[in-house]
Amino acid sequence: MRSLEMPWMSKGMRGRLALVLAIAILLELLGNLALHRWQERELLGSAGAMLVAQQLVDAAHVAEAASRSERAGLMHGLAIDGLALNWVPSTVITDHSTARRQLANMRERLVRFAPELEGRELRLSLMPGTDTRQRDLVGLLALNDGSFISFRVNRYLQAPPPLWLVSLLHIVLLASVFGLALLMIQTMVRPLRRLATAADETGRDYTRPIDVPKGPQEVTRLADALAGMQARLLKVMRDNTQALIAVSHDLRTPIQRMKLRVSMSDDAELREAMGQDMAEMEIFIDGMLAYVRSGADEQARLIDAAAVLTTIVDDMADMGTDIRFIGPDSLTMSVRPIAFTRMIQNLIENARRYANRIEVRLTVDESGGATIAIEDDGPGIPEERRQEALRPFHKLDSPSQGPSPGQGAGLGLAFVERTLELHSGKLRLDKSDLGGLSVRIGLPGAQLADAT
Amino acid sequence: MARSAHIIVVEDDAPLRMLLARLLGECGYQATGVSDGNELSRVMAHPGDRPVDLILLDIMLPGEDGLSLCRRIRKASQVPIIMVSARGQEADRVAGLDIGADDYIPKPFSRPELLARVRAALRRGRESRIPPEVATPECYHFNNWRFYPRRRELFAPSGAEVSLTAAEHELLLTLLRHAHRTIGRERLLELVHSRLPHSRDRSIDVLVSRLRRKLGGVRRSESLIRSVRGVGYTFIADVELA
Numbered sequence: 001m002r003s004l005e006m007p008w009m010s011k012g013m014r015g016r017l018a019l020v021l022a023i024a025i026l027l028e029l030l031g032n033l034a035l036h037r038w039q040e041r042e043l044l045g046s047a048g049a050m051l052v053a054q055q056l057v058d059a060a061h062v063a064e065a066a067s068r069s070e071r072a073g074l075m076h077g078l079a080i081d082g083l084a085l086n087w088v089p090s091t092v093i094t095d096h097s098t099a100r101r102q103l104a105n106m107r108e109r110l111v112r113f114a115p116e117l118e119g120r121e122l123r124l125s126l127m128p129g130t131d132t133r134q135r136d137l138v139g140l141l142a143l144n145d146g147s148f149i150s151f152r153v154n155r156y157l158q159a160p161p162p163l164w165l166v167s168l169l170h171i172v173l174l175a176s177v178f179g180l181a182l183l184m185i186q187t188m189v190r191p192l193r194r195l196a197t198a199a200d201e202t203g204r205d206y207t208r209p210i211d212v213p214k215g216p217q218e219v220t221r222l223a224d225a226l227a228g229m230q231a232r233l234l235k236v237m238r239d240n241t242q243a244l245i246a247v248s249h250d251l252r253t254p255i256q257r258m259k260l261r262v263s264m265s266d267d268a269e270l271r272e273a274m275g276q277d278m279a280e281m282e283i284f285i286d287g288m289l290a291y292v293r294s295g296a297d298e299q300a301r302l303i304d305a306a307a308v309l310t311t312i313v314d315d316m317a318d319m320g321t322d323i324r325f326i327g328p329d330s331l332t333m334s335v336r337p338i339a340f341t342r343m344i345q346n347l348i349e350n351a352r353r354y355a356n357r358i359e360v361r362l363t364v365d366e367s368g369g370a371t372i373a374i375e376d377d378g379p380g381i382p383e384e385r386r387q388e389a390l391r392p393f394h395k396l397d398s399p400s401q402g403p404s405p406g407q408g409a410g411l412g413l414a415f416v417e418r419t420l421e422l423h424s425g426k427l428r429l430d431k432s433d434l435g436g437l438s439v440r441i442g443l444p445g446a447q448l449a450d451a452t
Numbered sequence: 453m454a455r456s457a458h459i460i461v462v463e464d465d466a467p468l469r470m471l472l473a474r475l476l477g478e479c480g481y482q483a484t485g486v487s488d489g490n491e492l493s494r495v496m497a498h499p500g501d502r503p504v505d506l507i508l509l510d511i512m513l514p515g516e517d518g519l520s521l522c523r524r525i526r527k528a529s530q531v532p533i534i535m536v537s538a539r540g541q542e543a544d545r546v547a548g549l550d551i552g553a554d555d556y557i558p559k560p561f562s563r564p565e566l567l568a569r570v571r572a573a574l575r576r577g578r579e580s581r582i583p584p585e586v587a588t589p590e591c592y593h594f595n596n597w598r599f600y601p602r603r604r605e606l607f608a609p610s611g612a613e614v615s616l617t618a619a620e621h622e623l624l625l626t627l628l629r630h631a632h633r634t635i636g637r638e639r640l641l642e643l644v645h646s647r648l649p650h651s652r653d654r655s656i657d658v659l660v661s662r663l664r665r666k667l668g669g670v671r672r673s674e675s676l677i678r679s680v681r682g683v684g685y686t687f688i689a690d691v692e693l694a
Contacts, residue, residue, distance in 0.1 A: 252538050253465050256560035260471045263563035264478070275562075282560060307614040307666050314662055315617050329665045332612040341615070447610075 013216040016188055024181040031173040039166065040102060041158045043134065049106070052083055052153055053113035056141055059085055059149050060120065068147070075149060084152040091140055091148050095123035102157075106137065117141070126157065133159035191215040195223055202230045244292045248285045255281055283349075290342050291415040298336040300423075305370065305446065306331040306362055308341055312348060313360055321352055327362030331370060332447045335423055343419045347374045347439050350413075354378035355436050370446035378436035386429040389413055416441075457505040457574050458482045462492050462521070463536070464513050472508065472566075479567060489516040489524075496525070504531050506573055509553070511537040511544050519547055526552040532577040534569055536561075549602045592628045594689040595676065597667070601625050608668070619644060620663050623656075627677065627687040636684040660685055 044052075059078050063071045071087035079085045097103035103124040111118050121142035129136050137156035140148040191213035198210040210227040212220055255278055262274045306328055313325040344360075351358045355378030364370045381389055413427070416439075420427055425443040432438035459481050463469040469485040476483035482502060486492045496504060507525065511518035522533055534555045535548035545556045554573050557566065592599040596609035604621050606614045616624065622644040626635070635643075641656045664675050676689045 249538050252559045253468060257465075257468050257471055259560050259562055260468070260475055264471075264475065278560070302610065302612040304608060304612045304614040304666070307616075310662065310665065311615045311617050311620075318617075318619075330608070330614075330668055332608075332610050337613065337615075 013188065013218045016216055017185070020181050020184045020188075023184075024177050027177045027180070028173065031177065032170075035166070035169055035173065039158070039161055042102070043155050043158060044106075044137070044153060046109075048082070048153075049109045050113045051080070052151075053110045053117065055080060055083055055085070056110070056149070056151060057114045057116050059151075060116075060141055060143060063087055063147075063149055064143055064145075068145075071147075082154045084154070086150045087147065088140075088150050089147045091123075091150065093123060093125055093138065093140055093150070096126065097124045100126070103137075127152070129155060129159075135159070188216055188219075191219045191223065195219070195226055198230070199226055202233060241292050244288060248289050248292075251281070251285055255285075287346070287415065290339075290346070291418065293339075298338055300334050300336050302332060302334050303337050303340070304330050305333045305335070305340070305372075305443075308337075309344060309360055309362055309372065312341070312344055316348065316352070321358065322356055323348070323352075323358040323360065325360045325362070327360075328364070328448060330448070331362060331364060333370060333443065334445060335443070336419075339419045339422065343416050343441075344372070344374075346416060347441075351376040351378065351437070351439070355434075357434060359434060364446050364448055368444060368446050370443045372441045372443070374439045375432040375434045376436040376438075377432070377434040380431060380435070380437040381429060383431075389429065413439075455502075456480050456482050458484070458499075458502045459506045459508060459570065460492065460495060460504055461485045461508045462488070462513065462518070463508075463510045464488060475563060475566075476570070481570070488513055489521045492521065496529070504529075505577060506570065507531060507533045508570075509533055509535055511535055511548065519544075519551060522548065522553050523551045532573040534573055546603050549604070589693040591694040593692040593694060594628070594631075594687075599624060599628065606666075614666050616666065617662075619659055620666070623659050623663055627685065628691055631687045631689070631691040634680045634684055634686045640684055656685075 055078065059075060062074055062078065066074050068089070075085040075087045097107050103126070107122055107124055110122070121140075123140040123142075125138045127136050127138045134155045135157040137153035139151050139153075141151070142148055194213060195210065198208060201208060202210075210223060210230050212223040212227060214220070258274070259278055262271055262278070265271055307330065309327065310325050313323050316323050348358060348360065351374050355376030357377045359373075359375045361373040361375065362370065363373075417427055419425075420441065420443075423443055425441055428440040428442070430438040430440060459476055461469055461472045461476070461483055463472060463485065464487050466487070469487065473483040473485045484495060486495060492507075509518045509522055513521070516524075518535060518537070522535065525531065525533065532555075533553045534557055535544070535553040536557055536559055537544040537548070538559050545558075548556050554576065555569050557569050590600065590602065592601070598607040599605075600607075601621075604616070606616055606624070608614050623640070626640060626643045637656050644656070644659070660677055660679075664677055667676050676687060678686045678688050680686055
């Protein structure tokens with residue numbers, strides 16, 4: 001609502017809220033007043049009032065000239081359509097015009113049309129009408145001997161509307177004022193919601209820069225602060241990533257030198273031992289790079305996931321691992337191929353470290369959800385420590401055995417989780433029917449190649 | 453072969469360059485280390501009595517990088533080139549093979565890995581005096597499948613990429629090269645393993661059955677690779693080169 005951005009409006013949140021509140025209260029008040037007026041609208045026009053005033057003055061003259069016994073009869077004769085007249089020696093009717101503004105107005109109008117009435121006592125009151133639910137004006141005009149002319153103006157006030165109608169109108173009024181106020185507050189709060197969304201997305205893979213919205217001062221300031229924080233945060237993240245990548249890359253040349261130097265050594269035992277040390281370093285670096293990248297710099301492509309699994313499994317089986325693949329020959333999926341392959345290699349490598357026998361199972365359900373399960377016969381992870389295993393740089397070492405050699409940087413499962421996040425996949429750790437750990441990956445959008 | 457093969461090592465890290473030269477020297481090759489593209493051009497321009505048989509080319513070089521060097525060399529010469537780059541740079545591998553490198557070896561590599569690749573590259577360089585472009589076409593088409601041997605990529609009719617092990621890749625390439633001809637088991641094994649540095653000798657039947665599974669012909673009647681009893685295997689689909 002751009003129309004609300006007016007220069008005279010307060011720039012701050014408090015001022016805006018106060019304004020909304022004031023507007024709401026004012027509207028409610030005006031609405032109430034209008035409703036009330038509508039309920040009490042008069043049926044007697046100017047001409048009618050003039051006629052009544054004239055008739056009353058005439059009646060007073062006639063009555064004062066006549067004897068008391070004739071007065072009632074004379075008054076009946078002066079009655080006109082809509083105005084009944086009578087003479088009473090005394091009365092119990094009192095004046096209500098001081099309590100009711102409408103009656104006071106009526107008195108003023110009557111006096112204006114017939115100034116003579118001013119000197120006389122005039123009592124005005126309301127009475128329910130005889131035939132309809134409209135109300136009549138009942139009045140008394142004092143004569144100079146202390147008796148009164150009583151008069152009744154038929155259909156003076158509109159009938160009061162039924163209670164349900166009045167209630168309904170009040171509810172409608174309240175609801176519209178409330179709705180309007182809500183709308184105004186909504187426009188004030190909307191930028192906050194957008195800020196929250198932008199903040200939520202920061203640090204995920206698709207980070208939109210925070211734009212500073214128009215709105216209350218507090219919101220623009222908050223947006224400014226958040227945008228600054230986002231920029232700093234992203235820069236730190238980028239710098240860290242770059243530094244990690246650079247370090248990992250730079251380590252490769254010295255490792256390469258060491259590898260070649262060792263291979264030229266005559267000491268077979270040293271060659272063997274250092275070869276293993278360096279293999280560990282390589283695993284560490286690969287894990288680090290994989291975690292930092294996690295496939296964020298790669299496009300998703302259509303691949304045959306079953307072929308990827310069999311390729312990895314066959315390669316490992318050829319190297320002497322007891323591993324086999326159970327599943328369809330072909331299963332097409334759209335994934336980031338390098339990250340996906342690394343993720344599977346990572347999980348199998350993990351299993352191989354702790355287990356002797358590994359099974360990789362691939363299944364797919366009717367809705368295209370693929371499940372890749374890596375089952376092993378190793379020691380597994382107790383249920384209460386499975387969550388812990390997912391944290392980056394965290395290694396589960398059992399106190400009895402101490403940290404086992406060659407287990408990498410402890411980035412394995414954390415990397416897998418990050419990769420899965422990119423693929424809207426899920427990870428579950430379970431107990432395997434082979435006796436060890438079962439790592440189950442759920443991925444959407446798989447398609448079995450038809451048998452033709 | 454009267455003279456030993458001459459290998460140029462292009463590597464900007466001096467200690468590593470010397471190590472590589474020494475290692476290759478110990479294995480009976482003549483090795484020349486150069487640190488960048490300019491030096492390489494100088495050696496290539498004046499080989500004297502030592503023609504260059506193989507270039508070991510690092511991708512990350514100061515000044516002109518390995519990829520652009522490789523492209524430049526290919527314009528003038530068909531000398532075998534092995535690209536060297538940090539592991540995990542999949543893009544480098546594809547790019548390198550795309551612009552005409554013969555092989556790719558990720559850093560850090562081991563001594564046997566390097567020697568096996570060097571031997572294989574040299575053998576191919578000697579075997580085929582025909583340019584490698586002719587020897588290895590860009591793409592093979594068969595039954596709606598596409599196989600890009602340089603990039604080592606195989607695509608199913610659905611468009612999905614099907615990954616292959618190194619041995620499967622060599623087997624498929626060998627079969628495609630000799631389509632409609634029956635190749636004996638022994639010969640097939642020899643062709644496949646000549647290019648593989650450190651594969652355990654899987655029987656050729658295991659390899660063929662793995663490849664068959666990936667090519668989708670589960671049922672024997674549909675298989676693109678037909679067994680010829682007691683002899684070997686024949687690739688029966690029509691193969692188009694592109």
